[in-house]
Amino acid sequence: MDNSKELAALVCDPLDSYLMEGLASSGIKVSYEPAITHDELGRKVKDYDIIVVRSRTKVTGDIISRAERLKIIARAGIGTDNIDLESAEKRKIGIVTAAGSSTDSVAELNVALAVDLARKIPLLNQRSKKGVWVKDTGTELHGKVAGIIGFGRIGQATAQILRSMGMNIVAYDPVKNDQAVRAVGGKYVTMEELFRNSDVIFVLAAFSGDSGGMMGKSHFGISKHGLLIVNTSRAQFINGPDLLDALRDGQVGGYATDVFWHEPPEAEWEKEIASMDSVIVTPHIGAQTAEAQKRVARYTLQNLLDRIQVMKL
């Protein structure tokens, strides 16, 4: 990295200072603009060799077309759905992520949301605080079937906890890891089998535009009545209006989500989903733990410095 002093990096979203300090001490000129708007980024991006984003900043084709010097986009997180990968590829811009940095944080949130849904904890908490001291019967997770869509790091870590709680695991993933699925006493099934047999479905797959709306009416129609769904990946996997219908008639008995089609909700159907008693909404906090914040900064820095070396920048 002999010439790294000449490199300039723009960090566009809030990140732990460890990242900025690490970049600076590697001789990279760092600008930290955690609230930069899309328009500002469009004006400034031409001055940078590296940009670092989380999920707030969208690196569109338009941004990339203005980024004359850009060599690397670092995604401080896992999903790359906020980056126009095709445009980046055409320009031979390297992409790095911080895969693995939030595995335990998201896995713990998945399990918490499943228990919240099964025992209606947020609803009963709200009522109790208002003085409505009324019991409501929930369900146990023990002995039930957890259907995990996306059996990567987060899916596997979630399955391990669920297995220790006595759940039976089935998984759907086009990429198979037989050893990992056997380790939790589970098996791979088709998407249809997963919807037919699961009591709780966890949407944990990596999202790409092609997967938009892939779960909808035809899936809810074959599922067990009262199916619970936890989604900490991307809302866009699910057809929202179809989900609303299924929640209204109880076919889907509960939906706990850390991700929304728009964050915060914009369309009327989104607002209705968010307002329902059978729905739990959190504001995309999967990776927002003290530990994961540090890890995401550490992994991003390391992967970025490695890539700078590989690209001989």
Ligand code: MLT
């Ligand atoms: C991710 O893809 O890394 C998560 O959604 C969390 C985030 O974007 O910060």
